[in-house]
Amino acid sequence: MTVARPLPDYLVKRYHGWKATSYAENRSWFQKLASEGQHPRAMVISCCDSRVHVTSIFGADPGEFFLHRNIANLVPPYAPDGQQHGTSAAVEYAVTALKVPHLIVIGHSSCGGVKGCYDMCEGHAPALEETSSFVGRWMDLLRPGYDRLPEGTPEERLAALEKEGVLVSLENLMTFPFVAEAVEQGRLTLHGLWTDIGGGSLECYDPERGGFAPL
Incomplete structure (x- = not known):
């Protein structure tokens, strides 16, 4: 080397x-x-963005969170195809080996990955459309969220897509048989969060309201 x-x-x-x-x-x-x-109290899936510091947000000590970070805090659907799946492997280990009681997906404002997906879906990011783009193919995971966006200004739709990324990940988590089983048996709870980097606010998805609400 x-x-x-x-x-x-x-x-x-x-x-x-x-x-x-x-x-x-x-x-x-x-x-x-x-x-x-290690006996972490929760698994947290967050974005690679250097401005998102989950342990600081929650004042967590070493050993408290099992952390996984990737572009735009996305979880792919369950796909046991023999390929290498870093995020899926982390989820499997957290749920089946560490038996975490909580799994948290946290999105954030001004997410570059989400912006890339939005531009790609709008036809303004041809480089991400290339089959050789790792980022582009990863952000394909968020296309279902883009398809659900309401009408509005580009800024409003982009902000909505950041939260759709959290929901897409939660939906995909439930395609994992061991996650679904743990949730149904009450051994695991899923949580969706979104944080405003500049404002310091934190919102949690409330299924009864069908949206995110400030904590």
Whole structure:
């Protein structure tokens, strides 16, 4: 391997700062996590976007959340086709091995992946239409959400698509037999959230209202 390089100095300094403070102050907790394994209280599927920091939003400690991040916080439908499915594998492990009691999908404002899907479906992103585009083929998962969008301005429809992404993922989760079984038996609950990065607000999907409501 000849392409790997040493870490940038600022990351090395941050590591040593963490080791001398946060780790040193909580050494016994980290050692307990290492020796006893993980028992997360929830799985969280969120976007790769660097501005979305789920552990900060909920004040979560190490070991509390089993986290999976991908472009636009999407979950594909159940497809046991022998191919490699990172998101599906994470869901399977969380539900069948870790037996998490809660599975949370959280979308967010100003999502670049959702914007790419919207532009692609509108015919304004030919590069994403290429079969060689990993992002484009991943964002195909959100097309059912685009097809459900109400009339409105582009800004309104784009904001609605961010929340549709959460709903599409929740719908696809229920196509996994082990997820559906756990939900039906009361061992697992699914939750859909959306957060406004700039405003700091958090909304939760309420099936009785048929929409998202502020917490």
